[in-house]
Amino acid sequence: MCSIPGCPEFTDQGGRCEGHRQEAEQRRGSSQQRGYGREHQQRFRPGVLARDRMCVLCRQAPSKHADHYPLSRRELVEKGLDPNDPRHGRGLCGPCHSSETAHHQPGGWNR
Template sequence: MPRKPRTPCTIPGCPELTSGGRCPTHEREANRTRVTPGGSSYGRRWPRVRAAYLYAHPWCVLCGRTANVADHFPVSRRELAARGVVNPDAFECLRPLCTTCHNRETAKHQPGGWAAEKAPKAPPF
């Protein structure tokens, strides 16, 4: 049975062929620059904190459906850390949301990415 041809590394300009994604060299570089290698910037405690919070608060506060996202509110986790909050993952800094409401709220309050690039620029006055 024929195999799928190997594709180039996803880093622009890298000629290495891979079975998908980055080449081993660029994967090592990405892991070195990551806050917690193999994890996220939230750290190792976050999955337990999130699970405990959603167990204690099972319903979305906006629509009443089953919550599956522990959203930092009223400001983001990054802003809480910048303000010097000792524990930005404390229950009083979170709110339970369903995925639909979380995506809508994030798009509304943290516009970026494609939405920011396609938004019409205001004329300078």
């Protein structure tokens, strides 16, 4: 069943049905709409990954994701800090990034 209360749709993967999944994606907006535009791609991400070539958590895999840390992108913006400054990030491998995101943002960016 879809995880949205009252929705009768069945899902084969659990979570939301396809209609509710698409609706959530539209509300979420594109990566640029969420603040991950040109400066993020040209300054933040390359700066973090050049500095942290190996994942700073497991130290066993190459960094593939530039993660805002210790403050989230949203918190940096709220404090008037530059969210695209590589000093506000850390390099993580895919599994560590997924784990950290699930732990610190269980409801996602729009919670």
